[in-house]
Amino acid sequence: MRLLARPALAATLIATLISTLGAAPRASADTPVYLYKSFSGNVNFAGTQVTIRDRASNASPCAVSADNVTQSASLSLPTDATVVSAHLYWAGSGATDSSVIMNGRAVTGDAGRSYTSATIGGGFDYFSVAADVTAQVRDKGAGTYRFSGLQVATGNPWCSRSAVLGGFALVVVYSHRDEIYRTLNLYEGFRALLNSEQRLVMSNFEVPPNVTPSAVGRFGHLVWEGDSDIAQGGESLSFHNVALNQSVYAPSGNNFNSRSSVNADLYSKGIDYDTYSLTGWPAGLSSVAAVFRTGGDLVLLNTAVLAVPSSPAADLSVALVRNNELRANSSASYTVTVTNNGPGVEPGPTRLTLSLPSGMSYASFSGANWNCSGSGGSATCTYTGAINKGGKAVLTLNAVVASGASGSKTTTVTVTGNNDPATANDQASDTATVGGAGGISYEYTERACGAGELVAPGPGPGICPLFAGPVVAGSTATIFLTTVDGANKAKALSSSQSSTVKLDLALGCVNPSSYADDKIKAYYGGVELALCGNDATVGTSTSAWKRVNANFAPNEISMKLSFRYGDVGAIKLYARTDTGIVDFVQFVSVPESFRLTIRNAQGQANPGAVGLAQQGFVRAGERFTIGVEALSAVYTNAAGVRDRHAVPNFGREEGGRRALLVNSIARIDTPAGTATAAENPPLEGSYPDRGAYTGNAFYWSDIGSFALTVGLEDGLYLGASAGAVGTQTVGRVYPAYFSTYTGPGPEDGDLAGFPCLTRMNCPIVGLAKVKGAVYANQPFDVTVAAHDESGRRLANFDHTRFPSLVPALTLAAVDAPGTGAPFAGRITPGLAAAVGSAANASTRSMKFGLGTPYDAGAARSAWLAPTAVYLRATAPDNRLGSPLTISTVQSDATQSEEGGVMVVNGRLSIASLIGSELLRTPVPLQAQYWNGRNWENNTAFSHASLLDAGQARFTDCRNTLLLKGAVAPDNCNTAVVKAAGAGPLALSDGAARLVLAPVGAGQSGRVRIRLVGVDWLPSTFGQVTIGAYRSPVIYVREMY
Incomplete structure (x- = not known):
């Protein structure tokens, strides 16, 4: 196996958690590293970390940040990546701290994921805690994560041995369409290593036989160590007998050097979080070992992540449903449904075998992408397409029942996939008893049948199709009652006279297998049927049957009758003759539509408002509830009143066939002009997998309103086509809070103005950190960003895109983020708009x-010293009519993100010097700032065009440089006193120069110079003396 020179993170499709393998141990000393979770799919992992130790090169190894100081770390994820699972780890010296803060929210360690180690003795106790933070990371995605609240011991014995430890690390498993298929295992524990080694054996995967040499797997580890300064020469990491090294982050002999490649951090003191990309995986490999070796430096192994090229497993299951009774000398029909339960895609081909009992033989098939061949009692079918996770492939198989067949018959189907990890659900059977041939019986058909047509599952030549449905709950459907002879061919009872026959009708509940409300009735031909009973007991029940008289006219083969059933589910409609011949059809009753009930966490109803002038409903990212009821069609009830009702069987489906609801949304607010939305986030959340369809954790990370449509996954209910939908406008969604930043962007490299210099005394700790400075009254950009509840920035909060969704914003200058007081009245003139907006x-x-x-x-x-100024934003809004204020000040004020800038008083210093009348005279210019005591050169300030030669003003000229008759100060002869050229005077590192033209032979005198440019960089007066020369010899005392 070889190391790829790219520790960068690659990208992925949807990943699925396979299982949580092994039970997490209780808090314990030196817990062996074990397999905590496993995932498979198009997955990869990413991460970040940050230490709380002082990162300065000469800092004390005992110095750590206080628990109320925020540390920041950046997490990178590919665009459109889906966060599958995320885990926060924190560790430290001393007693266990089980709760910390991430992005302003308290995080408490999960039960069973707190570890300790006191192995090396002497009081050197350490701890590690882990918590599942998937929801928070999924909400925020990539970006800057803020951590605080960690308390660790900094005294002896840790301090005296440079063994103080404290920090945070984030492990994120994500999926993306561009990733290869992998099995990803997450291991954790807590094992101290000192002059020892730990062999970590990892399995629960198998490299596929068709793996390519370039297929990339990845390995990462998180170790904590108390000292980064010991040059060991004895630390190493090997993987499958190959040494893993990185020149900077994991050099040979000192793998665990407190540098972390996961986020390219050279100063991750006490943390070593490295990742490796690996190729050359042997086909069939199912186990590897990583060996961690240490010398005299303590290392605490906490976490390992292994992502191995794999092939997608797809758990296929099969269901078999018989569509009619078995009758000698007739046809039998079966519906076969193959379902992919995931986690991967079944690429195909998928094979299915049919095994029929004696007395039955294969006849035909129908089904998209299926192809079958067979004879006698067996057939083999192949499905040629791929079956996605959750997808189904439906096949109809037809067989012939021999004329002499009798007794119990069992039909079996078996499905075979390409990589099916579970075979217990690969087979299904149906057992039924063959009824005798001969005699008249009655079938339910789609249409009126012609004499001699075979009544069977259709369509097909010469076939009058059995009724297949579906029907819509509450609506009236037409189902023909058709007389058939012993060969199941349509035949009139009489050609010359009317015929009245007695029939027993019954309704059987197949799925769900019982009714939910005895007030929900079924009617056929105007006759109220008995309540829908468990289909397995209909044949032996006396109460399930309803005796009716069916009157057939002469030559009438099919009687047109209406059917209405007020509930949903798979049902069977039976007809039994006095001779005991039973026929039935099975079909599905589907909902007509959905009714949506949407409320916020306080139980307040969704107003469906659109636009800022209307009511706010929930904050972006705030959880709200969507309840869905399935409805019947509108019908006329027994009292003659038009009515509809919620169908009670919806959601009671059995055998893993509960209806799946899907949400789709469409933004209602339209962008301005030709602008487009910066993003279109989905509606997050899901419905429960049992009980009522009421999900209470839906949220939208955006602003405005959207049209919500709820429908059935793939438009199917129990395999039948169903167009039921429910719609509602949801809104208005408003920001949870604001943040501000100065300059072009919120990242650390984006500055307003120019970088801070040492004597500007810019704050450098936590959220009060100031990245750049501006001169007093110098214009700088301020951006108000909106966020959802989890801290994710809302990209559509932009007045150029959606002016109708951005309220009137008020900016104020304060002296500290979150907790600061306004400058208004204390410093004048203070904050003002530089230009109108x-x-x-x-x-x-x-x-x-x-x-x-x-x-x-x-x-x-008395010029004021450099002052840190932070920008606070507020805006009025309302929640269901009650006024509120959205602000940059969060509920925990210390977590408020109010961007700051250092404001300094400035000037442009113009030098005084002696020049020549015959040569050009360069005059140095220097941008300066007031540090509170002195004017200092501003070497951080550069500008290509701020200064211009045309801004030069010449005054108070003397001798031949003045213009005769002119009055001071504007008395210079500008024909001779002038700049040597026109155009910008580029400022570089604060310095520029103005070049004066030669005044000409015989000219002499003095001129004062200033520049009249921007008002926020006023110039001093400089003085240039022309034609006065100093002797190179100041004084000659004696020549001897």
């Missing part, structure tokens, strides 16, 4: 006036 502009140009600015013509002033 709409009230709802989510990005706008602002400026902050920091007291009295520098003025070259005024006396020295």
Whole structure:
């Protein structure tokens, strides 16, 4: 196996959790690393980490951040990746801390996932805790994660041995369409290693026989260590007998060096979280070992992740349903349903074998993508398409019952897939007793049959098809009652006279196998049938049958009768003659539509509002409830009143065939002009797998309103076509909270203005960190971003895209994020708009006036020192009519993200110097800032076009440089006193220069210079003296 030179994370389709293997142990000392969870699908993993130790190169190994200081780490995921599972690990020295904070929310360790180690003795106790944070990471996705709340021991014995430990690590399993199919195993435990080794044997996978040499698998590990500075020469990691190394993050001999490749962190003190991409997997490999070896540096092995190329397993199951009674000298029909229960796709071909008992023989088949051949008592069928997870392949098989057949008959079908991990559900059988041939009986058909037509499952030449449904609950369907002879061919009872026959009718509940409400009735030909009973007991029940008289006219073969049933499910309609011949048809009654009930967590009904002027319903990301009831069609009840009702059997389906509901949404609010939505997030959440269809964890991470349509998966109910849907407008969804940032973007590299310099004293800790600085009154961009409840940024909160969804925003300057007080009244002129913008502009140009600015013509002033300014945003809104304010201040104010900028008073310093009348004279210009005590050069400030030679103003000229008759200060002869050229004066690292043209031979004098450019960088006066020369010898005392 060889290491690929790409520790970057690749991408994936939908992954499925196969199982949780092994029971997690209780908190214990040195827990062996065990298989915690396994996944399969188009999966991969990603992660990030951050230490709470002081990251400075010369920091004390005992120094850690306080538990109320936020640490940040960036998580990268491929675009459109789906988070399958996510787990937060934290560890430290000392007593166990079982709760921390991630993105402003408390996270408590899962039961059984708290580990401790005191193996090395001497009081060196360590702990590790893990928690499932899938919901939080799925909500937020990629981006910056914030951690705090971790308390660790920093005293002795840990401090004296440089063994203080504390940090966070995130493991994220994700799926994506571009990933290859893999089995991914997550291992965890807590094992201390010191001058020892740990052999981790990993299995629960099998590399497929058709694996390609380039197929990429991945391996990652999370180890904690108390000291990163010991040069070991004895640390190593091998995988399947191959040494794993990375030149920077895992060099040979010092694999565990407190550098983490998972997020390219060179200063992850006490954390070593590395990942490796591996190719060359041997076909059939089902077990590998990773060996961790250490020298004199303590290492605590916590987690390992293994993703191995695999082939998709698809658990196929088969169901067999007989469509009519077995009768000698007649036909029999069966419906076969093959279902893929996942987790992978069944690529095909899928094979099915039919085994018929003696007295029965294979006749024909029908079904899309199926092909069957057979004779006598057996047949073999092949399905040529792929079957996705949850997909079904339906096949109809027809057989002939011999004229002499009798007794009990069992028909069996068996399905075979390509990689089926479970075979117990691969076979299905049906047993029935053959009725005798001969005599008149009665079948239910789709249409009126012609004399001599064979009544059988259809369609087909010469066949009058049995009724197959479906019917819609509550609606009236037409089902013909058709007389047939002993060969099951349509035949009139009499050609010359009317005939009245006595029949027993019954309704059998197949799935569900019982009725749910005795008020729900079925009617055939206007006759109320007995309540739908368990189909398995209909034949022996006396109460299930209803005696009726059927009157056939002369030559009438098929009687047109109406059928109405008020519930849903798979049912059988029976007809039994006085001679005991029983016939039936099985079909499905489907719902007509769905009724939706949508409420927020407080039980308040969805107003269905659209637009800012209307009522708000829920916050983005806030959970709300959707209840779905299946309805019957509108019908006329016994009292003659038009009515409809909820069908009680919906959701009671048995045998794993519960109806699956799917949501689809369409945004109602339209973007402005030619703009498009930045994203179209789905409606998240699901309906329960039992009981009422009421899901209480639905949420939408966006703003505005949407049209919700609820329907049946694939438009099927118990395999029958069903067009039932329910619709409702949901809204309005409004932001949970705001954040602000300055400059072009919220990432660390995006600065407003220019980078901070040391003497600006920019805050560097937690959310108060300031990334850049601006001059007082210098315009800078401020963006108000909206977030959902989990912290995910709402990209459509943008006044250029959806101006109708962005409210009027108010910005205020405060002295600290979250807990700070406004500057208004304390510092003037303070915050103001630099240029006009709409009230709802989510990005706008602002400026902050920091007291009295520098003025070259005024006396020295008490200029204010550099000041950190944070931007607070608020906007009015309402929740179902009750006023509220959306703000950047969160419920936990310390987690508020209010972007800051360092504001400094500035000036442009112009040098004073002596120049030549015959040469050009370069005049140095230097951007400066006031540090509170002195003016310092601003080496962080560069600008290509801020300064221009045309901004130069020349005043107070003397001698030959002045213009005769002119009055000071504007008395310069601009024909000779001028810049050498026009155009911008590029500022680089704060420095630029203005070049004066030669004034000409014989000219001399003095000129004062200033630049009149932007008001936020006022210039000093510089003085240039022309034609005055200093002797190179200052004083000659004696020449001897």
